[in-house]
Amino acid sequence: MSEFSLIQRFFAEQAGLPGSREGTEQVSGLRVGIGDDCAVLDLAAGEELVTTTDTLVSGVHFPEDAEAELIGQRALRVNLSDVAAMGAQARWFLLSLTLPDEDENWLEGFSDGLFSAARQYGCSLIGGNTTRGPLSISITAFGTVPKGKALLRSGARAGDEIYVTGSLGDAAAALGVIGLPDTWGTIPGSQKEATASLIKRYWQPSPRLAEGLVLRDLASAAIDISDGLLADLGHIAKASDLGAELRLAALPQSSALRAAVSNDAERNVLALAGGDDYELCFTVHPDKVSVLDGEIAEGRLIASRVGRMVAGGGMRCYDKNGQEVSFDKSGYQHF
Numbered sequence: 001m002s003e004f005s006l007i008q009r010f011f012a013e014q015a016g017l018p019g020s021r022e023g024t025e026q027v028s029g030l031r032v033g034i035g036d037d038c039a040v041l042d043l044a045a046g047e048e049l050v051t052t053t054d055t056l057v058s059g060v061h062f063p064e065d066a067e068a069e070l071i072g073q074r075a076l077r078v079n080l081s082d083v084a085a086m087g088a089q090a091r092w093f094l095l096s097l098t099l100p101d102e103d104e105n106w107l108e109g110f111s112d113g114l115f116s117a118a119r120q121y122g123c124s125l126i127g128g129n130t131t132r133g134p135l136s137i138s139i140t141a142f143g144t145v146p147k148g149k150a151l152l153r154s155g156a157r158a159g160d161e162i163y164v165t166g167s168l169g170d171a172a173a174a175l176g177v178i179g180l181p182d183t184w185g186t187i188p189g190s191q192k193e194a195t196a197s198l199i200k201r202y203w204q205p206s207p208r209l210a211e212g213l214v215l216r217d218l219a220s221a222a223i224d225i226s227d228g229l230l231a232d233l234g235h236i237a238k239a240s241d242l243g244a245e246l247r248l249a250a251l252p253q254s255s256a257l258r259a260a261v262s263n264d265a266e267r268n269v270l271a272l273a274g275g276d277d278y279e280l281c282f283t284v285h286p287d288k289v290s291v292l293d294g295e296i297a298e299g300r301l302i303a304s305r306v307g308r309m310v311a312g313g314g315m316r317c318y319d320k321n322g323q324e325v326s327f328d329k330s331g332y333q334h335f
């Protein structure tokens with residue numbers, strides 16, 4: 001199969017792009033798609049483009065024998081999480097795929113997973129390329145946001161309340177069993193369902209795009225939690241020249257996590273330092289807290305208030321008695 005026919009069969013047709021056999025579907029804002037040297041994107045007046053890129057390498061970011069469909073799902077979802085963290089609307093993405101061989105079953109599964117996530121989040125493939133080599137997937141995602149409205153890490157002020165969406169620690173708890181099929185058999189029956197739900201959180205993280213749009217006018221700073229709450233909130237603190245205080249008892253934890261990990265301290269470590277949740281952490285100025293809490297009460301946002309930004313540096317955690325608790329793990333470090 002030539003590179004052209006591979007792209008055509010597994011990607012261009014699913015993307016509904018001009019130049020594809022069934023390319024009748026119009027992609028919003030795409031003036032020129034696959035088939036020219038570059039895609040040409042049409043931005044509306046008053047819109048800014050946000051863009052981010054991420055690479056997943058086989059054996060490093062996912063097990064070598066992982067299901068292709070799950071890899072496709074996850075690759076796009078983790079990129080869109082960054083778009084969500086900017087308060088932007090997801091629009092388009094580019095795919096660069098390095099393949100060891102032309103395994104049609106693998107490509108079909110990968111393409112199914114990728115486009116199922118693309119449809120779910122309203123993001124269209126607009127171009128890319130393939131090369132031969134060890135399996136890796138690079139995606140560059142693009143979103144749009146009204147001019148000046150992108151949520152930055154640097155916008156927090158002392159006294160701002162800290163929130164996180166959804167729940168924390170699920171994906172990190174799943175990491176213990178992913179890629180270890182032998183472990184699966186040793187999990188007690190009552191915990192299998194909980195564990196399956198944790199594993200789904202790892203493979204199919206939910207980029208909080210709808211939440212990001214709600215937060216655009218309410219949050220002072222935002223980040224997505226890819227490396228753990230302490231590490232990622234630490235980025236907001238550093239960029240905003242502040243410190244942060246967290247209440248351990250307020251950290252949102254799912255019923256699946258509680259069922260799978262009974263020890264409170266272990267769950268807190270997963271929630272604070274475990275990566276891969278792809279929830280949003282954001283800060284809200286006291287003037288906007290009542291509006292934000294109204295959005296939560298009315299169900300437009302699932303989020304929990306977990307702490308406060310403070311003057312000076314450092315990250316501190318407190319238990320329910322107000323005692324400071326220290327952690328030696330501050331989250332996953334890349335290097």
Ligand SMILES: [Mg+2]
Pocket residue numbers: 081082085223224225226
């Ligand atoms: Mg990020």
